[in-house]
Amino acid sequence: MSITAKELAASLGLSATAVSMALNNKPGVSTATRQKVIHAAEEAGYDFSKIKSSDDISGTIYVIFYKTSNAILSYTPIFEELYEGVKLICQKKKIKTRVIQFYEKTDDLDECFADIRGNDCIGIVLVGTEIKKEICEKFLNLRIPLTLLDTYFESLHCNSVLINNRQGAYLATEYLIGLTNSQPGYLKSSYPIYNFESREEGYFQAIKENGMSKSRSIIHSLSPSIEDAMADMLELLDDNVNIASCYFADNDVIAIGAMKAFKLRGYKIPEDIAIIGFDNISESRIVEPSLTTMDVPRLFIGETAARQLITQIESKTFHHSKIEISTHIVKRLSHCL
Incomplete structure (x- = not known):
């Protein structure tokens, strides 16, 4: 059983109010205290999914493009359209978005996670075109609402939105x-x-x-x-x-x-x-x-991923789903005269 916020407050010698403000990214505590609480919560196995959002969601949705090589994600227009779809839905809900380009060969995953935990991230759209399952599991262990975009793993319990x-x-x-x-x-x-x-x-x-x-x-x-x-x-x-x-x-x-x-x-x-x-x-x-x-339909795929994630953020109970978006043929000149 995971630790409660009240138990966490007692272990840190802080008030329950201070711990609540830190966990919910509310003003009223210092950055140092906020980071201390988040680090201790993670170490103690606190369930971050318990954190509830108000009707007006405050915080930022992170769109993380995870690259293992330049073989696929080097063609940027495709992924710009995916991000535009996410951003459109978030703007309608007055939710901020932030893009992170993570390159496995040069970037540090622990630093990325520290950035996510120490700021106002309320959800993640993880563009996992090239990602491996074990890396995706590490993101899920952050216990922050997450939608996996452009890939799927049978054994992982998370939202997935991808092409059919x-x-x-x-x-x-x-x-x-x-x-x-x-x-x-x-x-x-x-x-x-x-x-x-x-x-x-x-x-x-x-x-x-x-x-x-x-x-x-x-x-x-x-x-x-x-x-x-x-x-x-x-x-x-x-x-x-x-x-x-x-x-x-x-x-x-x-x-x-x-x-x-x-x-x-x-x-x-x-x-x-x-x-x-x-x-x-x-x-x-x-x-x-x-x-x-x-x-x-890349714009629609991005929009669908954002809707799924926002539903997860807002819902008290949520069932994970895999959504596959259909394609259609565009007939030009390379197949017939």
Whole structure:
């Protein structure tokens, strides 16, 4: 059983009022006292979820972009849209937001947690595109309301809001099969994350349901950036690997990189090779030919994450949920004339 605020006050030789003000980030105690109370509460296993918010929520929602590498989160426009969605909902509720860019290789997680505990953080939107489960568990152990954005872990009890990756990949692959009456290849990211793993499942689900053999799929493993995907694909082409007549790509940057490589080696898009990407980034509209892709409603995803988090902050009882947002195909010129 966790320690109560009254017991905490007695152990620190402080009044219950002072401890309450410190825990609830209210004025009336010094910064040193506030940090002392929060540190002691954490050490004693105090349940921070007991802290109630008023109808007018005071405090700040932290939006933390957790990077383990520059492989995925280096494409900033996608994540700017996610943050804009969070910010829009928070502004309507008159809640402040703060962005933290955390890079695992150079930043200190304990310092990040100290910042969160020592300030007015009332909830966290954790953009965990690249995050590992054990790191997510550490954030959950802060006992601050949290919504996990852009990934999911079966064994963790927390809100998750993410793309319906499997469905999107399934729809793209199914569309290519119907269009070309042939088995699509797969331009697979060489960098593994949950989103790509789910897209792979959707791709193979469509292959299986159309009576095609998984073993006959032509799969190319490419780096998830335009330049590196192009270099990888050029190397494969120069090695005379088998080429499919159409491909589903894990994301748009891989698709665009592969398209550039195919064109450099004399292939015509879509006459020789049709390609569908995923994400609908701005470059997909201006590349030649324009890229057919699965559109991701990033602003809405950010808004949904903020709503889920605010509901958790305001509710006395809360049930965790996983929300998957559907995608839809945007037809351009890379899949047909």
